[in-house]
Amino acid sequence: AQSVTQLDSQVPVFEEAPVELRCNYSSSVSVYLFWYVQYPNQGLQLLLKYLSGSTLVKGINGFEAEFNKSQTSFHLRKPSVHISDTAEYFCAVTMKTSYDKVIFGPGTSLSVIP
């Protein structure tokens, strides 16, 4: 079975500062990794995904994430945040080799302070 840990439940950061949201996963098989964002009163939107290949993945809105197999991590970064980045961020994982469910982490609430 897979599991996802997001160590920081809340991250406050000043506008235009860099931010890193941490994600670690546990799995006995190879996995696909995703980051989703949820704005208030909305569903989740895909930010980026890692399927294979380059470990540095670029997504929408200036976000990027790096897959580290040895540390089983997939941290999300942005060099300069905007007020509009205030939202809930979810890391997710699913197995590579079968049509299994997608497991989500508990989420990190990012608050950008003006």
Added chain:
Amino acid sequence: KAGVTQTPRYLIKTRGQQVTLSCSPISGHRSVSWYQQTPGQGLQFLFEYFSETQRNKGNFPGRFSGRQFSNSRSEMNVSTLELGDSALYLCASSDDRLGSPLHFGNGTRLTVT
């Protein structure tokens, strides 16, 4: 393409009643998944349907059920509602390629009183 549509957006029910939520996936998507989102438990997987068959199931009691129609539209039903069933219920669709991302609707907010 139109996105995932969930109806209704808001619902208020009384304990003991039952409720049916509806989800229309993105055109061409044959997989539909349902999640329950609460502040305490986060996003919990309920079940996934593909081509009218339940392909995956989460750890919810039998009061929670679902189905999928031949046009890929899906419904989920909760019987004998409990206060703890109050949550945002999210539906997501995807195409049938391994690693395809989920596309979410805006959810149905269910309040049980």
